[in-house]
Amino acid sequence: MDKHNSFILLIVFFILACLSSGCNNESAKTPPQPKDIQGFAFFDLGANSRYSSAIRRKLGEKLGSDAISRQNVIDLTIYTSSFFKRHFPDLFNLNRELNLPQGQRVEHDTTKLMYRYARIKDLPFKDIMLYFSNDTGNPLFFKISAGPDGAAILESLKKKYGTSERFQWENKEGSTLFWKDGKDFFIVSSTLDRLGDPEYLFCIYYVKNLEKMLAMEKTKKLSEQKKIREAGESAF
16 A cells, blocks of 8 residues: 555544544533433523533524623522512522622622523523533523413423422512422512513522532632732732
8 A cells, every 4th residue: 555545544544533532622622511410400401510612502502692791790689689588588698698798799700691582493581691600610590581471381390390389479469489409499480561461580599509609719719818918928
Protein backbone atom coordinates (compact mmCIF):
# COMPACT_ATOMS: atom_id res chain seq x y z
CA MET A 1 0.00 0.00 0.00
CA ASP A 2 1.50 3.40 -0.98
CA LYS A 3 1.86 6.34 1.40
CA HIS A 4 -1.07 8.22 -0.16
CA ASN A 5 -3.55 5.39 0.47
CA SER A 6 -2.22 4.88 3.97
CA PHE A 7 -2.77 8.56 4.75
CA ILE A 8 -6.38 8.40 3.46
CA LEU A 9 -7.10 5.31 5.57
CA LEU A 10 -5.69 7.08 8.64
CA ILE A 11 -8.01 10.05 8.10
CA VAL A 12 -11.05 7.78 7.63
CA PHE A 13 -10.18 5.90 10.84
CA PHE A 14 -9.89 9.18 12.76
CA ILE A 15 -13.28 10.42 11.51
CA LEU A 16 -14.97 7.15 12.45
CA ALA A 17 -13.38 7.25 15.90
CA CYS A 18 -14.67 10.79 16.41
CA LEU A 19 -18.20 9.86 15.38
CA SER A 20 -18.29 6.87 17.70
CA SER A 21 -16.96 8.81 20.70
CA GLY A 22 -18.85 12.07 20.06
CA CYS A 23 -15.75 14.25 19.90
CA ASN A 24 -17.39 17.53 18.89
CA ASN A 25 -16.78 20.61 21.02
CA GLU A 26 -20.30 20.95 22.44
CA SER A 27 -20.48 17.32 23.54
CA ALA A 28 -17.13 17.69 25.25
CA LYS A 29 -18.43 20.67 27.21
CA THR A 30 -21.79 19.13 28.08
CA PRO A 31 -21.83 17.65 31.59
CA PRO A 32 -23.32 14.16 31.82
CA GLN A 33 -27.03 14.26 32.62
CA PRO A 34 -28.50 11.94 35.27
CA LYS A 35 -30.54 9.03 33.95
CA ASP A 36 -33.15 9.42 36.70
CA ILE A 37 -34.69 12.86 37.16
CA GLN A 38 -35.00 13.65 40.86
CA GLY A 39 -37.94 15.48 42.40
CA PHE A 40 -40.10 18.04 40.63
CA ALA A 41 -39.36 18.49 36.94
CA PHE A 42 -40.04 20.80 34.03
CA PHE A 43 -39.28 19.40 30.56
CA ASP A 44 -37.07 16.69 32.05
CA LEU A 45 -35.12 19.15 34.21
CA GLY A 46 -35.08 18.04 37.84
CA ALA A 47 -33.12 18.83 41.00
CA ASN A 48 -30.09 16.82 39.86
CA SER A 49 -29.96 18.12 36.27
CA ARG A 50 -26.98 20.13 34.99
CA TYR A 51 -27.26 23.19 32.76
CA SER A 52 -25.32 23.15 29.49
CA SER A 53 -25.43 24.64 26.01
CA ALA A 54 -27.05 21.40 24.85
CA ILE A 55 -29.80 21.80 27.46
CA ARG A 56 -30.39 25.36 26.30
CA ARG A 57 -30.62 24.21 22.69
CA LYS A 58 -33.15 21.50 23.54
CA LEU A 59 -35.27 23.97 25.53
CA GLY A 60 -35.18 26.36 22.58
CA GLU A 61 -36.50 23.65 20.29
CA LYS A 62 -39.46 23.11 22.64
CA LEU A 63 -40.11 26.64 23.93
CA GLY A 64 -38.95 28.94 21.13
CA SER A 65 -36.35 31.70 21.24
CA ASP A 66 -34.95 32.74 24.60
CA ALA A 67 -33.22 35.60 26.36
CA ILE A 68 -30.30 34.83 28.64
CA SER A 69 -28.73 36.78 31.49
CA ARG A 70 -25.97 36.04 33.96
CA GLN A 71 -25.40 37.48 37.44
CA ASN A 72 -29.04 37.80 38.49
CA VAL A 73 -31.15 38.99 41.39
CA ILE A 74 -33.39 36.14 42.59
CA ASP A 75 -36.78 36.99 44.09
CA LEU A 76 -38.66 33.92 45.29
CA THR A 77 -41.75 35.87 46.40
CA ILE A 78 -45.21 35.19 44.99
CA TYR A 79 -48.22 37.52 45.29
CA THR A 80 -47.05 39.77 48.18
CA SER A 81 -44.25 39.60 50.75
CA SER A 82 -46.73 39.33 53.65
CA PHE A 83 -48.62 36.53 51.86
CA PHE A 84 -45.36 34.69 51.23
CA LYS A 85 -44.19 35.09 54.83
CA ARG A 86 -47.51 33.87 56.25
CA HIS A 87 -47.88 30.75 54.13
CA PHE A 88 -44.28 29.83 53.30
CA PRO A 89 -42.07 31.08 56.15
CA ASP A 90 -39.10 28.84 55.27
CA LEU A 91 -39.04 30.12 51.68
CA PHE A 92 -39.53 33.67 52.94
CA ASN A 93 -36.44 33.36 55.17
CA LEU A 94 -34.46 31.82 52.32
CA ASN A 95 -35.48 34.75 50.11
CA ARG A 96 -34.18 37.16 52.76
CA GLU A 97 -30.82 35.38 52.74
CA LEU A 98 -30.69 35.71 48.96
CA ASN A 99 -31.39 39.44 49.11
CA LEU A 100 -29.55 40.70 52.20
CA PRO A 101 -28.66 43.41 53.01
CA GLN A 102 -32.16 44.65 52.37
CA GLY A 103 -32.52 47.58 50.03
CA GLN A 104 -29.43 46.63 48.03
CA ARG A 105 -29.28 44.85 44.70
CA VAL A 106 -27.72 41.43 45.34
CA GLU A 107 -26.68 39.55 42.22
CA HIS A 108 -25.87 35.86 42.25
CA ASP A 109 -23.58 33.87 39.96
CA THR A 110 -26.43 32.34 37.99
CA THR A 111 -27.77 31.86 34.49
CA LYS A 112 -31.37 32.86 33.81
CA LEU A 113 -33.22 31.69 30.71
CA MET A 114 -36.41 33.54 29.75
CA TYR A 115 -39.04 32.45 27.23
CA ARG A 116 -42.01 34.53 26.06
CA TYR A 117 -42.99 32.88 22.80
CA ALA A 118 -43.87 29.35 23.88
CA ARG A 119 -47.43 29.84 22.59
CA ILE A 120 -46.00 29.90 19.06
CA LYS A 121 -45.02 26.29 19.79
CA ASP A 122 -48.65 25.55 20.77
CA LEU A 123 -47.76 25.51 24.46
CA PRO A 124 -49.97 27.21 27.08
CA PHE A 125 -47.19 29.16 28.80
CA LYS A 126 -47.03 32.96 28.82
CA ASP A 127 -43.72 33.59 30.55
CA ILE A 128 -41.01 31.21 31.67
CA MET A 129 -37.99 31.99 33.85
CA LEU A 130 -35.45 29.30 34.69
CA TYR A 131 -32.54 29.96 37.07
CA PHE A 132 -29.41 27.77 37.25
CA SER A 133 -26.31 27.95 39.43
CA ASN A 134 -23.18 28.76 37.45
CA ASP A 135 -21.07 26.82 39.99
CA THR A 136 -22.93 23.52 40.01
CA GLY A 137 -25.17 23.84 36.94
CA ASN A 138 -28.12 22.69 39.06
CA PRO A 139 -31.54 24.35 38.74
CA LEU A 140 -32.48 26.78 41.51
CA PHE A 141 -35.90 28.26 40.79
CA PHE A 142 -38.42 27.89 37.96
CA LYS A 143 -41.27 30.38 37.52
CA ILE A 144 -43.86 29.73 34.80
CA SER A 145 -47.13 31.55 34.11
CA ALA A 146 -50.06 30.32 32.04
CA GLY A 147 -53.56 31.42 31.03
CA PRO A 148 -56.82 29.42 31.25
CA ASP A 149 -55.13 26.33 29.80
CA GLY A 150 -53.18 26.12 33.04
CA ALA A 151 -56.17 24.28 34.53
CA ALA A 152 -55.35 21.21 32.43
CA ILE A 153 -51.70 21.37 33.53
CA LEU A 154 -52.80 21.51 37.16
CA GLU A 155 -54.93 18.40 36.75
CA SER A 156 -51.95 16.58 35.26
CA LEU A 157 -49.80 17.61 38.22
CA LYS A 158 -52.38 16.28 40.66
CA LYS A 159 -52.24 12.90 38.93
CA LYS A 160 -48.45 12.91 38.87
CA TYR A 161 -47.67 14.14 42.40
CA GLY A 162 -50.79 13.05 44.29
CA THR A 163 -52.44 14.81 47.21
CA SER A 164 -51.39 18.41 47.80
CA GLU A 165 -51.89 20.98 50.52
CA ARG A 166 -54.26 23.80 49.60
CA PHE A 167 -55.57 27.14 50.90
CA GLN A 168 -57.74 30.00 49.68
CA TRP A 169 -56.43 33.56 49.48
CA GLU A 170 -57.76 35.96 52.08
CA ASN A 171 -57.78 39.37 50.42
CA LYS A 172 -58.23 38.40 46.79
CA GLU A 173 -60.04 35.73 44.83
CA GLY A 174 -57.53 32.98 44.34
CA SER A 175 -56.10 29.76 45.73
CA THR A 176 -52.76 28.05 46.15
CA LEU A 177 -51.83 24.41 46.38
CA PHE A 178 -48.40 22.92 46.82
CA TRP A 179 -46.37 19.76 47.11
CA LYS A 180 -43.15 19.15 49.06
CA ASP A 181 -40.31 16.80 48.24
CA GLY A 182 -37.88 16.97 51.15
CA LYS A 183 -37.06 20.68 51.30
CA ASP A 184 -38.13 21.41 47.74
CA PHE A 185 -41.49 22.98 46.87
CA PHE A 186 -43.79 22.97 43.86
CA ILE A 187 -46.35 25.77 44.32
CA VAL A 188 -49.27 26.47 41.99
CA SER A 189 -51.43 29.58 42.41
CA SER A 190 -54.58 30.41 40.45
CA THR A 191 -56.47 33.69 40.31
CA LEU A 192 -58.22 35.97 37.80
CA ASP A 193 -56.47 38.55 35.64
CA ARG A 194 -57.75 42.09 35.01
CA LEU A 195 -60.17 40.81 32.37
CA GLY A 196 -61.56 38.15 34.67
CA ASP A 197 -59.84 35.26 32.92
CA PRO A 198 -58.13 32.51 34.94
CA GLU A 199 -54.35 32.67 35.19
CA TYR A 200 -51.93 30.27 36.80
CA LEU A 201 -48.46 30.57 38.29
CA PHE A 202 -46.26 27.47 38.60
CA CYS A 203 -43.16 27.81 40.81
CA ILE A 204 -40.59 25.14 41.57
CA TYR A 205 -38.16 25.88 44.41
CA TYR A 206 -35.07 23.69 44.51
CA VAL A 207 -34.28 24.63 48.09
CA LYS A 208 -31.37 22.24 48.59
CA ASN A 209 -29.67 23.67 45.49
CA LEU A 210 -30.37 27.25 46.62
CA GLU A 211 -28.88 26.51 50.04
CA LYS A 212 -25.83 24.94 48.41
CA MET A 213 -25.35 28.08 46.30
CA LEU A 214 -25.62 30.33 49.37
CA ALA A 215 -23.07 28.20 51.25
CA MET A 216 -20.64 28.41 48.33
CA GLU A 217 -21.13 32.19 48.16
CA LYS A 218 -20.34 32.54 51.87
CA THR A 219 -17.18 30.45 51.47
CA LYS A 220 -16.04 32.62 48.55
CA LYS A 221 -16.77 35.80 50.50
CA LEU A 222 -14.75 34.62 53.51
CA SER A 223 -11.85 33.72 51.22
CA GLU A 224 -11.97 37.15 49.57
CA GLN A 225 -12.12 38.91 52.95
CA LYS A 226 -9.11 36.90 54.13
CA LYS A 227 -7.10 37.93 51.05
CA ILE A 228 -8.02 41.58 51.57
CA ARG A 229 -7.08 41.42 55.27
CA GLU A 230 -3.75 39.74 54.49
CA ALA A 231 -3.01 42.30 51.79
CA GLY A 232 -3.73 45.11 54.24
CA GLU A 233 -1.56 43.57 56.95
CA SER A 234 1.35 43.17 54.56
CA ALA A 235 1.10 46.79 53.47
CA PHE A 236 1.96 48.25 56.88
